[in-house]
Every structure is written in C-alpha cells, then in structure tokens.
Amino acid sequence: MIFYFSGTGNSRFVAKGIARTIGQEAVDITTYTRTMERPDFTDTGVYVFVCPSYMSAPARAMTDFVEWAGFPQGVKAYFIVTCAASMGITPRVSSEICDKKGMKFMGAEQIEMPQNYIAHFTTKQVEENIDIIEKAENEIERISGLIRNGEVLECKKIGAVEYSVTKWVRDVYYKDFMKTKKFKATDKCIACGKCTKVCPLSNITIENKRPVWGDKCTHCMACINQCPVDAIEYGKGSVGKPRYKGPEAGKTSEK
Ligand SMILES: Cc1cc2nc3c(=O)[nH]c(=O)nc-3n(C[C@H](O)[C@H](O)[C@H](O)COP(=O)(O)O)c2cc1C
Ligand code: SF4
Ligand code: SF4
Structure with missing residues (x-):
C-alpha cells in the first residue's frame, strides 16, 4: 500500500x-x-x-x-x-x-x-x-x-x-514557528474558497468573504501557493515571489 x-x-x-x-x-x-x-x-x-x-x-x-x-x-x-x-x-x-x-x-x-x-x-x-x-x-x-x-x-x-x-x-520550529499569524488575504481575494479546500488540515474557514486561519497549521504552503489569484501573503516573506503550483502545473493543480 x-x-x-x-x-x-x-x-x-x-x-x-x-x-x-x-x-x-x-x-x-x-x-x-x-x-x-x-x-x-x-x-x-x-x-x-x-x-x-x-x-x-x-x-x-x-x-x-x-x-x-x-x-x-x-x-x-x-x-x-x-x-x-x-x-x-x-x-x-x-x-x-x-x-x-x-x-x-x-x-x-x-x-x-x-x-x-x-x-x-x-x-x-x-x-x-x-x-x-x-x-x-x-x-x-x-x-x-x-x-x-x-x-x-x-x-x-x-x-x-x-x-x-x-x-x-525541528521540535522548536514546529512549536514556535509553524504559526498562521503572518498569513493574510489581500484585496485580490475573490472569496472562491479554494484555500479552505486545499488545506490538508482543514485549518481555514471563510468568514465575511475572507479566509481565516486556525491554529492547526503545519506550514505546508498549499493555501498560499494554490490561491488562483495569488491573494495570500505570508508577512513580507512571500511578496514578489512566484507561487509554486505543483509539478502538474499547467495540467491541474486540484487535489
Ligand atoms: C515547512 C517546510 C519545511 C521544509 N523543510 C525542508 C528541509 O528541511 N529540507 C529540504 O530539502 N526541503 C524542505 N522543504 C521543501 C519541501 O520539502 C519540498 O518542496 C517538498 O517537495 C514539498 O512537498 P509537497 O509538495 O508534497 O508538499 C520544506 C518545505 C516546507 C513547507
Ligand atoms: S483561495 Fe485565494 S481568492 Fe480564494 S478564498 Fe482563498 S485567498 Fe481568497
Ligand atoms: S499552510 Fe498548509 S496547513 Fe497551514 S493553513 Fe495553509 S494549507 Fe493549511
């Protein structure tokens, strides 16, 4: 298996x-x-x-x-x-x-x-x-x-x-750095809900037409990379960087 x-x-x-x-x-x-x-x-x-x-x-x-x-x-x-x-x-x-x-x-x-x-x-x-x-x-x-x-x-x-x-x-990083405080959806967000679907830990909900991050994050980067309009940023760390859409980019990035 x-x-x-x-x-x-x-x-x-x-x-x-x-x-x-x-x-x-x-x-x-x-x-x-x-x-x-x-x-x-x-x-x-x-x-x-x-x-x-x-x-x-x-x-x-x-x-x-x-x-x-x-x-x-x-x-x-x-x-x-x-x-x-x-x-x-x-x-x-x-x-x-x-x-x-x-x-x-x-x-x-x-x-x-x-x-x-x-x-x-x-x-x-x-x-x-x-x-x-x-x-x-x-x-x-x-x-x-x-x-x-x-x-x-x-x-x-x-x-x-x-x-x-x-x-x-690794233990310190998981405990102290895998946080969601720095995730933000910018005004580009179209409230499509894709970030909620791609999160493997079901850690995102949509409230008032904007994603809200919970506290179960494992920093997998699915939400920020797969947003169809690149509306998510992680503090200043992600600004201006290409989003990674996965090895099947161009074919499909859906799970
Ligand atoms: C939280 C996090 C930690 C990572 N740590 C390492 C690492 O220690 N060494 C490394 O070579 N790549 C590291 N990477 C890169 C990923 O392992 C790599 O891009 C991986 O193929 C992503 O797999 P996925 O698309 O199945 O999630 C890290 C990525 C993330 C998101
Ligand atoms: S995937 Fe992007 S556009 Fe869709 S709801 Fe999430 S942040 Fe907004
Ligand atoms: S980084 Fe991964 S685990 Fe964390 S909220 Fe985004 S999709 Fe979910």
Missing part, C-alpha cells in the same frame, strides 16, 4: 508515480486524518510512505499518521521523502518509527523536487522547475524498481550529534 501526505503536490506526484510503476493505488492520508477514524490495516504486503521533508525529517503529519494507524506486525515499510535539498535525518527517524510499530524498515530515499516553502525560501518560475521534475521522474523509476524487487534502500547512517541537534531544532 502506498500512502502520501502532500501540501503542494510534489509528494502526491511521486506517490502516484511509484504506484503506477508497481501497480498499486496511492492513498492520501488525509482520507483518515480528516475524519480521525483510526484505520487498522490488515494488508500484509509492502507499505510505502511518501511525504515532504520538513526541517530535515519526514513531515510530522506523516510520522504522526504512521504512529497512530494500525499495521500488521512485521510488514515491510519504505519511506520516500521529497525535498528541495536534503532529507536530513529521515533514515533514523523512520527506522525508529518502524521499530516502535513492529514494522521491518526497508530504508529511506529522497527525491529532489521544487522548493515550495515560499514563506522563507526562494521559489522558482514554472520553467525553471522543469529540469528538477524531469530528474525526479528518473528517480521515481529507479526507486520503484528497487521497491518492486523487494530490495533494501541504502541510506546513510545518521550520527548521534546530527540526530539530536536536528531533532531539537
């Missing part, structure tokens, strides 16, 4: 690519997390978890899901992380989760995809992202082949210092 969490479509694109190649379906974990009905999976085949790298580790939405859901003991699990540069301590984080859950860790891999963190980093124009996406397609093929053959993915050993420092930074 292939599960994915995705803010702006990169991880969905990768999950669907792997699913196509190994002949399975890719399932969005928000199918379960939105209803809070804890799934208890009985499939004894291979599990593949695909999500973005947030603060040098798999997005917490995904690690929380794996810790929360039920899986048969001893099943094989792969972690595939999409990132702008590096999956950081993903191998160790995901292997520890597998130990906790009684799953057999089959390794972790990163697939480089376009940067989506418009609040703090530089996003690129559609054309500039094409190269990155083409290389990613080759990586999807390569990694899918390894998964299909039941091979263990080679990953680097994460040392104790790198692990604890990164984990500490």
Whole structure:
C-alpha cells in the first residue's frame, strides 16, 4: 500500500508515480486524518510512505499518521521523502518509527523536487522547475524498481550529534514557528474558497468573504501557493515571489 501526505503536490506526484510503476493505488492520508477514524490495516504486503521533508525529517503529519494507524506486525515499510535539498535525518527517524510499530524498515530515499516553502525560501518560475521534475521522474523509476524487487534502500547512517541537534531544532520550529499569524488575504481575494479546500488540515474557514486561519497549521504552503489569484501573503516573506503550483502545473493543480 502506498500512502502520501502532500501540501503542494510534489509528494502526491511521486506517490502516484511509484504506484503506477508497481501497480498499486496511492492513498492520501488525509482520507483518515480528516475524519480521525483510526484505520487498522490488515494488508500484509509492502507499505510505502511518501511525504515532504520538513526541517530535515519526514513531515510530522506523516510520522504522526504512521504512529497512530494500525499495521500488521512485521510488514515491510519504505519511506520516500521529497525535498528541495536534503532529507536530513529521515533514515533514523523512520527506522525508529518502524521499530516502535513492529514494522521491518526497508530504508529511506529522497527525491529532489521544487522548493515550495515560499514563506522563507526562494521559489522558482514554472520553467525553471522543469529540469528538477524531469530528474525526479528518473528517480521515481529507479526507486520503484528497487521497491518492486523487494530490495533494501541504502541510506546513510545518521550520527548521534546530527540526530539530536536536528531533532531539537525541528521540535522548536514546529512549536514556535509553524504559526498562521503572518498569513493574510489581500484585496485580490475573490472569496472562491479554494484555500479552505486545499488545506490538508482543514485549518481555514471563510468568514465575511475572507479566509481565516486556525491554529492547526503545519506550514505546508498549499493555501498560499494554490490561491488562483495569488491573494495570500505570508508577512513580507512571500511578496514578489512566484507561487509554486505543483509539478502538474499547467495540467491541474486540484487535489
Ligand atoms: C515547512 C517546510 C519545511 C521544509 N523543510 C525542508 C528541509 O528541511 N529540507 C529540504 O530539502 N526541503 C524542505 N522543504 C521543501 C519541501 O520539502 C519540498 O518542496 C517538498 O517537495 C514539498 O512537498 P509537497 O509538495 O508534497 O508538499 C520544506 C518545505 C516546507 C513547507
Ligand atoms: S483561495 Fe485565494 S481568492 Fe480564494 S478564498 Fe482563498 S485567498 Fe481568497
Ligand atoms: S493553513 Fe495553509 S499552510 Fe497551514 S496547513 Fe493549511 S494549507 Fe498548509
């Protein structure tokens, strides 16, 4: 089974690519997390978890899901992380989760995809992202082949210092910096409601024809990037930057 969490479509694109190649379906974990009905999976085949790298580790939405859901003991699990540069301590984080859950860790891999963190980093124009996406397609093929053959993915050993420092930074970042105070809809807003639909945590409502952000944000950047009229800003961090519409931009950016 292939599960994915995705803010702006990169991880969905990768999950669907792997699913196509190994002949399975890719399932969005928000199918379960939105209803809070804890799934208890009985499939004894291979599990593949695909999500973005947030603060040098798999997005917490995904690690929380794996810790929360039920899986048969001893099943094989792969972690595939999409990132702008590096999956950081993903191998160790995901292997520890597998130990906790009684799953057999089959390794972790990163697939480089376009940067989506418009609040703090530089996003690129559609054309500039094409190269990155083409290389990613080759990586999807390569990694899918390894998964299909039941091979263990080679990953680097994460040392104790790198692990604890990164984990500490990550914890502080999630607690103190993944806030919504800086999100604002400008006068360009046409009250279409798309931001409410694309938020994977259902954290946005429309009040008086304007989006209002709640306090459950994981900074996935779906709302700000996918607004059809680019009406959302994140303080001064996003001003003047191209919105990242996802790897399928030009085809469809809808979930
Ligand atoms: C909150 C946040 C944190 C991120 N942290 C990292 C990171 O530590 N390393 C990295 O290479 N990319 C990082 N990125 C970039 C994303 O991992 C990358 O663009 C990813 O492919 C987005 O996937 P998605 O479209 O499925 O949401 C971060 C993005 C966000 C929004
Ligand atoms: S997606 Fe953009 S235009 Fe639509 S309601 Fe949200 S902020 Fe307004
Ligand atoms: S509010 Fe925006 S950035 Fe936060 S989780 Fe929802 S879509 Fe992502």
